[in-house]
Amino acid sequence: MKSDKKSILILFIIYTIANVFFLINYNGIYWDDWELYDQEYDAVLQMFLQAAGNLGYINTPxxxxxxxxxxxxxxxxxxxxxxxxxxxxxxxFKILARLTFISKLERMFVVLFFIIAPLNSAKIALINFQSNLRICIFFFAFYLLSKYLVDEKGKIGFRILLLCLFFISFGTNSVLVFYAIVLLYIFYITYSYENSVLKNIYTFIKTKIDFILLPIIFFVIKSIYFVPSGLSEGYNKINLNNIINLKLYFQTFQSNFIVPIQISFFSMSSVIIILILLLLLLSNLFTRQNNEMHKKDVYLFILGLVIFFLGAFPYIAVGKTPSLGDWASRFQLLLPLGFSFILYYGIQISSNLLNFKEIVKYFVYLILIISFIMFHMKEQIKYNIDWYYQKSIIENFKTNDLIIKNNTFIINNKIKKNLAQNRYVRFYEFNGMSREAFGKDDKFFVNSEKELRRYSSYKNRKQMNFYTWNENEKIYFTIKDNSNLFNQKSIRKNIKYLFRLKYLELFKPLEFKKEISNLISIEFTEK
Known part of the structure; x- marks a missing residue:
């Protein structure tokens, strides 16, 4: 028990270091958050009722x-x-402890890679809060199930609780498919080697029919009561062509396993990379030894692939392939567990095949841990910077006469490279910034003439932040980066300036507003 506490403390420290810039981002608004922020309750409720049917009554509060x-x-x-x-x-960590063939050290690394996997940067968005909550409920229910299966007798109430928790987690619909790992776990734990496979399958169905039917029951209820409507009609519609398109699965693996590792590695300082390589060479660590290949490692690597694609499948099926770009990392919600198994046991298999010493393997783990920490730091610093550029836009809107006196604007946004993921700023985000600046929603900002034609019909959706707009003369302007203080290449300089802005924001608000307004400039054009 004491050693478990020590392991958990180590995990917590590493995880906190990786997420320190996530935690200090105490007021950032991003993407669809502008449809929630400073809105009337009914407007938000109508949005979620359209997105998820009657489930919107639960999702909204x-x-x-x-x-x-x-x-x-x-x-x-x-x-x-x-x-x-x-x-x-x-x-x-606790669930894996029930599997005696997985050592404590293996559990430690698998969980560490799970919590710092270079995925799901979109967790920063408030609108993704409930999805992350439901995933936690899912793993909590899974953990309780692992305890329940040790001794099931006389625990009907506990069993009902488990079913209820899993049912709640299905509110994030992709969990319906991911739940297959729970059924696989139950089957494995209750498997009796004294009986035939068929007898085990029969016993599993007979004794665990409620767990088997649970996702089916939820799916039936969802198909009747949780149906998207209005502008969200057809949202998450399953596409058979996507399901049978093998190319999408290869692309998903590349985009969500190989690419994040590559990006993470290059997130590290070149000095750190050189030092690690020097240590490897000078210590003669590549000396070979005779290693034994363990079947267990191969099986768990394959299990990792199964878990990974169970997490990706629901998104592939509806045409929302996970990736790091823009806000598509929200579709990586269920990938970290498979990612961690593939990574850890892939390294185990590779080092045994190449007959490397144990210490080489641990150097690889060290490099990966440092690179994943750096990935999260850089990503979250960029989100902090992103928010300050949004604040700069708000301050510039407040003081610009042409923006004050007009209400229809077409923007040429030249600050994308300074924003998180070099992201595209949606029209309702600009409208939200305008609403924040002026306290009213009578202005309409878009990125192009095409958007003006396409989205003007969204006016009656209050959460789009231009509810009282009436079209008049179109004003064209460019948002330019007016600051050399945020450096694309120097993480140290970015951190230094970021902390300066945090200090000013908290303790010198007037100086902060002046400083922040200089980050961008607005230049009006003919067209």
Whole structure:
């Protein structure tokens, strides 16, 4: 028990270091958050009713409260999401402890790679709060199930609780497919080698029929009561062509396993990379030894692939392939567990095949841990910077006469490279910034003439932030980067300036507004 506490403490320290810039982002608003922030409750409710049918009555309250409780609500959401992911890792640590063929050291590395996997940067968005909560509920239920299966007698109430928790987690619909790992776990734990495979399957179905039917029952209820409508009609519609397209599966593996590792490696300082390589060479660590290949490692590597594609399949099926770009990392929600198994046991297999010493393997783990930490730091620094550029836009809107006196604008956004993921800023984000600047929603900002024609019909959706707009003369302007203080290549300089802005924001608000407004400039054009 003491050693478990020590392991959990180590995991917590590494995880916290990786997410320190996530936690200090106490007031950032991004992407669809502008549809939640400072909105009327009914407008948010109607949005979620269209997106998820009657499930919207459950989805709305917690998201609305968090997004409309000021900086405290936003900071609380960051702390809770941070906690949800960490506790999910601890539940996995405990579940794997029930599998005696997985050593404690293996559990430690698998869970560590799970909680710091270079995936799901979109967790920063408030709108993704509930998805992360439900994943934590799923792993909590899974952990309780692992305890329940040790002794099931006389625990009907506990069994009902488990079913209820899993049912709640299905509110994030991709969990319906991912739940297959729970059924595989139950089958493995209850398998009797004294009986035939067929007898074991029969016993499994007979004794665990409620667990087997649970996702089917939810799917039936969802098909009747949780149906998207209005502008969300057809949302998440399954496409058979996507399911049978093998190329999508290869692309998914490349985009969500190989690419994140590559990006993470190059996130490290070149000095750190050189030092690690020098240590490897000078220590003569590549000396070979006779290693034994373990079948267990191969099986767990294959299991990792199965878990990975169970997590990716629901998104592939509806045409939302996970990736790191823009906000598509929200579709990586269920990939970290498979990612961690593939990575850890892939390295185990590779080092045994190449007959490397154990210490070489641990150097590889060290490099990966450092690179994943650097990945998260750089990503979250970029999100902090992104928010300050949004704040700069708001301040510039407030003081610009042409923007004050007009209400229809077409923007040429030249600051994308300074934003997280070099992302595309949606029209309703600009409208939200305008609403924040002026306290009213009578202006309409778009990125092109095409968007003006396409989205003007969205006016009656209050959460799009241009509800009282009436079209008049179109004004064209360019948003330019006006600051050399945020450096694309120097993480050290970015951190230094970021902390300066945080200090000013907290203790010198007037100086902060002046400093922040200089980050961008607005230049009006003929067209």
């Amino acid at each position: 917690i998201r609305y409260i968090i997004a409309n409780s000021g900086d405290i609500g936003i900071f609380l959401s960051r702390v809770l999401i941070f906690s949800f992911i960490f506790f999910s890792g601890i539940f996995i």
